[in-house]
Amino acid sequence: MPPRRGRGTLPRPRLEQLIEQIAHATLTVLKAPPGFGKSTLASAWAQAALARGARVAWLTLDETDATPERLLLHVAAAVQRGFKDDLEQDLIKDLLLLPGDQLGILLLNELERSSQSSFLFIDDYHSVPPQVLISAFDQIIRYAPDNLHLVFCGRSDLPPTLYAHLYSDACLEIDVGQLRFDLDETRDLLLRSGLEAVDAGEVLDLHNATEGWIAALRASLLSLRQRPAGSMRLPKSISGLLDELLERLPIELAGQLPRLATVERFNATLAQALTGHPNGHALIEDIERLQLFLTGIDDAGEWFSFHPLFREHLCRRLQADELNTSLRCAAQWFAAEQLWTDAVRCALAAGDNDSAQKWITHCAIMLVERADFIILLDWQRQLQDHLLQSPPQLKLALAWASGLAMTRSNSRQLLDEVKAEWTELQRFHEQDDLYWECQALHAMLLALDDQVEIAGRLAEQCLPHLKDHPWICNTLQCVVGYGHLGACRWEAFYSVPPTICAPLERSRYLANQVYRLTLMGLAEILQGRFSQAAAILEEALRCSSREGREQNQAPVLRAIPASFLANVRYLQGRLDEAARLSLENIEIAKLGGFLDCAASVFVTASGLSSNRGSLQGARSFLEDGERLAQTRQWPRMQAQLLLERTRISLLEHKHHEALACAQQLEALQVGHPPQTSDSLDEYQCLASLAGLWCEAAGLSRQADLAMAEHLGRLAMHHNHRLMQIRLASSRALVCWQRQQTNSALKSLLEACSLVEATGARQLLADLPASEHLQKLAAYALQQDISQSEKAQLRQLLPGAVSANQLASQLRTTISLTSKERNVLKLVAEGKSNKEMAKLLGITPETIKSHMKNIFGKLNVDSRAQAAVAAKASGFI
Known part of the structure; x- marks a missing residue:
């Protein structure tokens, strides 16, 4: 999202009107050191573009966008968010689901379909290595349609390669020289700040001293408010200004x-602890009253931070020993408050x-319990040598985190x-808690x-x-439930006790709760109760978002239930929601x-890509x-992926x-025989489905229909x-191929009845040889089946209704010409x-x-209907 413009932001018509030039340029580069108002100006341009009726997408980069694939994925997300009200959703979904190396070109293809002006803002591009920028944006800039305008904002030069294929009049560059406040803007800023008493000479002195640097001007305003009577010349650097501010x-x-x-x-x-001030609240109020670059960073208004430039300058004023003393003091305070991440960082x-x-030893298992295991593993990397002789409990916590x-x-x-260390100490036995914790892990x-x-x-x-040990017990109960x-074994699964939550420590068991809810959602999915599954998975998402936000939970707590919810929405045919999730x-x-x-995750992504016509995108996900x-x-x-690859x-x-x-699936089935004769073995089911699909598609392969029927009974x-x-x-398809019409009809009606009950209509749509x-x-x-069964068929397979009706109509119509037949075949x-x-x-x-002639003769409205009608009537 674009940054919000503060209420006191000074309008700068001289620069804001550049939106006119940006609207005629392919590439605009806004580059300057920090503190020159790049993001503020870019957000003003974004607002102006929206006011002109254009589409606007915004993406702020950071150091984690370190690969072209990740960067382009985020570009796609920004485009989806920014253009969702203006761009047809079925166009943008293709872009969102392709692998990274294809995102750039498809983005251009989709944007080119609309003549509406489109602006894509990329802020803080300096955070990304130049080669990543080149790999991600070279094709986008080179082949950008006329209606696409890219605006890059950052502190360094954009890689020259990105300019190489553009004419000079297609580029616009705004640098420090244009971003500096001019004299009039400096005067306006002083007037808006309530410093009317500053005379023209002082305005000129201020302007010359700061050289129009916005951050320096802001520091100067603070200094001017505190100056003694009489004029004085201000220092020429931001450091000097901040020094003078501090001296006053x-x-x-x-x-x-x-x-x-x-x-x-x-x-x-x-x-209060760091400064020795008798009243920390009063100290913070003084800092706020003096407008010393203080920013509130939480909704409750309890935590604060200094602006990075000011904080960096303040830290430089400390000697090394003073800096370390303050850091150690802060570390002790954070540790006492059990804010372990801050304590260890300091x-x-x-x-x-x-x-x-x-x-780390003291809090490691707690971090694991709160799903902060990524932080714990990062500490392990930083202190790798130092942790070689760490105690067993810490190693065990690290082992949980790694798992x-x-x-x-x-x-x-x-x-x-x-195990080796405690065996050597003769303490690794069944009477010791650590023995059973190792077994639990x-x-x-x-x-x-x-x-x-x-x-x-x-x-x-165990x-x-x-x-x-409530957290370990919760984890073990998830393992037991996963086995059922x-x-x-549904009765056994639902008999597993609920998550244990100790009083006042609910957040420590949030990971247990989210995993447990996710398993319950998965159980409902397999049993075809999609509405219940969605409700449970959405509750897991709410838990991870509500409590996890305050506890800095790992994003995996959201990603796991969201992945299954995406699958539910896909199977329901709600492709928009599935694509977003x-x-x-x-x-x-x-x-x-x-x-x-x-x-x-991968099967859903493949299905979404194939439904958008991008079979190559589906293959990339499967690979x-x-x-x-x-x-x-x-x-x-x-x-599971082999079966999806069979379909593709x-x-x-x-x-x-x-x-x-199909042969690889059979080999996997042989290598993983079923546990018992009456168990529903997934390997057998997947191999059977692949065989059925291959025969239904007309391949020279005989499916084991008896085995498929046996597995169907086991599934029921x-x-x-x-x-x-x-x-x-799938049995219905093979029986139809073998002209066993009664068996085919029976299997079809069974499938349709289940689809209507579950809502998994996408399973029918995704069948090969559909x-x-x-x-x-x-x-x-045309057969003697009930009206409710016919209604099911019409609802779930509307193309069949068209084929049936059109077949009877076409037998009495004029024949198609040979050229029209050839066209229909290609359609x-x-x-x-x-x-x-x-x-x-x-x-x-x-x-x-x-x-046009074919549509008229067949009485259809679309190419798809024409193809179905022609096949049903024997024209092709």
């Missing part, structure tokens, strides 16, 4: 400010590694070290390895021994999501997912690849409604008018004429 303050206050500046944030109590800045280690962060090998290494790692049955049994063994969920959370879910979460599955050694995720290959008519995927017995729908609808499903539905409507293959014209050796205008 009361000596005691001027000495207190640098000590406050050693911390990134402070409240009244900490201010200790590390002061070089006090011993205290840092002590506090939750999906670095399971590091977690096991630390766990083995703890081992159970969690087994669950993350997808060995859920073994993990669940081990977790149940629970009676860890009653005094994987085996579809997928875009916002895919990167975090890839990093910290467990197997089902990661698999759901990314397969790499992750191999890295984490998750064969079940690999199997069939849609692309890459039959050999589809057969290869285990109440796995999603798998039951997929198996029933044209056979439309034909089967058209046939079903059915998805060819564009230009492609058809080239293939048939005629002009695009002639194609349009043929299409």
Whole structure:
């Protein structure tokens, strides 16, 4: 979002009117050191562009945007947010779901479809390495349509490569020379600040001293308010101005400010501890009254920070020993308040590694409980050598953090070290809490390895021994529940006790609560209760947002339930919501999501891409997912992605690849036999679906229809409604292909009944060889079935209604000409008018004429309806 303009911001018509030139330029670069008002001016331009009826998107970069893919993903999100009311949503969704290397070009293609003027502001581009900027924006700038205007704001030169393909009149550059306040603007600023008594000579002195630097002018105003009577010449640098400002303050206050500046944030109590002031609230009120660059940073108005330029200047006034003394004092205060992140940060800045280690040891498991495990692992990297001899409890906490962060090998290494150390001390036995905590961690790692049955049994063994450790018990209950969920033991799953929350410490168990709610949501998804699943997952999102905001929770707590909610919305056909949730959370879910979460992310992203016509985008997501599955050694995720790749290959008519995927699924099934004869084995189901799809698409492969029927009965017995729908609808396709019409009709009606009950209509839409499903539905409507079943078919497969009606109409109409048949055949293959014209050796205008005649003869309104009608009636 663009930064808000303060109420006291001085209008600058001289620069704001440059919006006229920006609107005729492809690239505008606004570059200057900090304190020259770049972002303020850019936000004024953005407001002016909106007032002109243009579309505006804004993106502020930071150091985390370190790859072209991440940067372009955020550009896509900014465009979605900024253009959502003006750009058709089905156009922008393609952009949001493609892999990074294709985002730039597709962005241009989508923007070019509209003649509306579009502005994209990129602020703080200096935060990103030049090569990343080049990789991300080179194509966008080079091929930008006339209606796209890019505005880059930063402190350094934009890489020259980005200018290379533009004419000089397509570029506009605004630098320090233009950003400086001129004399009139300086005078206006003084008048608006209430300094009417300043004469013309003093205005000129002020202007010359600050050289129009806005930050320096602001400091000068503070100095002028405190000056003694009489004129004086001001120093020429911002440091000099700030020094003079500090010199005019009361000596005691001027000495207190640098000590406050050693911390990134402070409240009244900490201010009192750092400065020795008798009343911290009064001190902060004095600083606010004197307008000494103080900023409130929380909604409650308790925490404050200095402007970075002022804070940096204040810190430079301290000697090294003074700086370290203040940092150590702050570290002790933060530690006493159990604000461990701040305490450790201050200790590390002061070089006090011993205290840092002590506090990390003290708070490590608490940080894990609060899902701040990424911070804990960052400390581990900073103090790697210092932590080599850390106590077992700290190593165990680091092992928990590594496991939750999906670095399971590091977690096991630390766990083995703890076991070895305590075995050597003869303390590693079943009577010790640490023994059972190690077993609990081992159970969690087994669950993350997808060995859920073994993990669940081990977790149940550990629970009676860890009653005094609520967080570990909660984690073990999630492991137990995950095991029951994987085996579809629903009664056992719902019998798992609720999350334990100790009094007044709810936030420490927030991660437990979010994971538990997510598993409950996943259980509802598998059983086809989508409305209940969505409600549970939305509650998990509310928990992570409401409590996690105050506790600085890891973003994975939001990404995990959001990923499953994206899948629910996708299966319901609510693609807009699915795309938004997928875009916002895919990167975090890839990093910290467990197997089902990661698999759901990639399958949903692939489905969204394929539904937007970008099969290559779908492939890119699947390749990314397969790499992750191999890295984490998750064969079940690999199997889920192989089934999706089978579907994409069939849609692309890459039959050999589809057969290869089906063979790989069979190999995985052989390597992972079912636990019992009556268990619903996912590997078997996925391999069966791939075989059914290949035969339905006309490939030379015979599916095991009897096995598919057996698995369908097992899915019904285990109440796995999603798998039951997929198996029933896929059996219907194969039975129709084999001309077993009664069996095909029975399976189709079973699938449609389940889809209506669950709302998973996208499962039918995503079937490969879906044209056979439309034909089967058209046939079903002519049979003796109930009116409610016919209504289901008309609602779920509207194309079948058109095919049925049109087939009867077309038998009595004039035949299509041979050229019209050829055009229809190419339409059915998805060819564009230009492609058809080239293939048939005629002009695009002639194609349009043929299409008009075809629409009239077939009495249809769209190319899709024409293709369905022609196939149903035997024209093609």
